Amino acid sequence: HRHLLGIEPLHPTEITTLLDLADTYVDLNKSPHKRREVLSGLTQINMFFENSTRTQASFELAGKRLGADVMNMAMQASSIKKGETLIDTALTLNAMHPDLLVVRHPHSGAVNLLAEKVNCAVLNAGDGKHEHPTQALLDALTIRRAKGRLHRLTIAICGDIAHSRVARSNLILLGKMENRVRLVGPPTLMPSKIEEFGVEVYDDMKAGLEDADVVMMLRLQRERMDGGFIPSEREYYHRYGLDADKLRLAKDDAIVMHPGPMNRGVEIDGTIADDINRSVIQEQVEMGVAVRMAAMDLLARNLRAETEDEGVIV
Ligand code: CP
Numbered sequence: 001h002r003h004l005l006g007i008e009p010l011h012p013t014e015i016t017t018l019l020d021l022a023d024t025y026v027d028l029n030k031s032p033h034k035r036r037e038v039l040s041g042l043t044q045i046n047m048f049f050e051n052s053t054r055t056q057a058s059f060e061l062a063g064k065r066l067g068a069d070v071m072n073m074a075m076q077a078s079s080i081k082k083g084e085t086l087i088d089t090a091l092t093l094n095a096m097h098p099d100l101l102v103v104r105h106p107h108s109g110a111v112n113l114l115a116e117k118v119n120c121a122v123l124n125a126g127d128g129k130h131e132h133p134t135q136a137l138l139d140a141l142t143i144r145r146a147k148g149r150l151h152r153l154t155i156a157i158c159g160d161i162a163h164s165r166v167a168r169s170n171l172i173l174l175g176k177m178e179n180r181v182r183l184v185g186p187p188t189l190m191p192s193k194i195e196e197f198g199v200e201v202y203d204d205m206k207a208g209l210e211d212a213d214v215v216m217m218l219r220l221q222r223e224r225m226d227g228g229f230i231p232s233e234r235e236y237y238h239r240y241g242l243d244a245d246k247l248r249l250a251k252d253d254a255i256v257m258h259p260g261p262m263n264r265g266v267e268i269d270g271t272i273a274d275d276i277n278r279s280v281i282q283e284q285v286e287m288g289v290a291v292r293m294a295a296m297d298l299l300a301r302n303l304r305a306e307t308e309d310e311g312v313i314v
Helices: 012-030 054-065 086-094 109-118 133-147 165-176 204-210 233-240 281-309
Strands: 043-048 069-073 101-103 121-129 156-157 180-184 198-201 215-216 255-256
Touching: 012 043, 012 133, 012 165, 012 281, 043 054, 043 086, 054 101, 054 121, 054 133, 054 281, 086 101, 101 109, 101 281, 109 121, 109 204, 109 215, 109 281, 121 133, 121 281, 133 165, 133 281, 156 165, 156 204, 156 255, 165 180, 198 204, 255 281
Parallel strands: 043 069, 043 101, 101 121, 156 180, 156 215, 180 198, 215 255
Antiparallel strands: none
């Protein structure tokens, strides 16, 4: 592939290849000599039109550890504020010959559109309610390392499914790898026709968590609720917040995940989030760097292969 825009176009063997490579980067990241030169000579530009802590920091670290020249565009201070469009901004940066463009945008489909206009590799760092592919890949790596496999697991994704690109990318990936995916949340926060994806839908947390191997909690995405249904935090926590009482229904060795940012006391009890016997939330962050290193490594190999096929002398 030239880009990483979503999980949808990926074949299960490609997912496995990427995760296997990411595993090697997990080991590298633990060593005191973290640097490899696989992106040496390449330029990576990070364009985040929406806030980020984990994704932006890990893409930056991933690029630097692999030897790329990394530039973070401060989009809040850019000429977008003067009325320049997303495409004009992208074409402007494209003219500076980046090799890797990492883009987060609040509108679903914006990153795909941008990828059609530039001639470098584009990595989707989250677009609206559409996809967040590197999040699903880092979640998959976390699950595979914790459970020893990435198939025939029962995985409950809980909370605000309707507004979540994390849920969407995860359910596509976990379905491709032949897991049983349950979506758990209030009907008002469930996308319509979601059963078409081959998932089971629950509005009762305890029923949805029963015998689950993995419990993945999601934040209420208030910024995407468009003034529609916004549940009260107290009521939401009571019915859908992950506490010890509800978690008891899952398997004894079930792991608890959260992509972050987390709202303690809203979708998850803080003591569960901090319980190192159950929670793999910090491992998810750790896997995020390794997965982004693997994704950029593979795209750079494809870029180089393309250049060689065209007979361009570099
Ligand atoms: N999980 C995730 O995408 O976090 P950030 O918004 O902080 O990047």
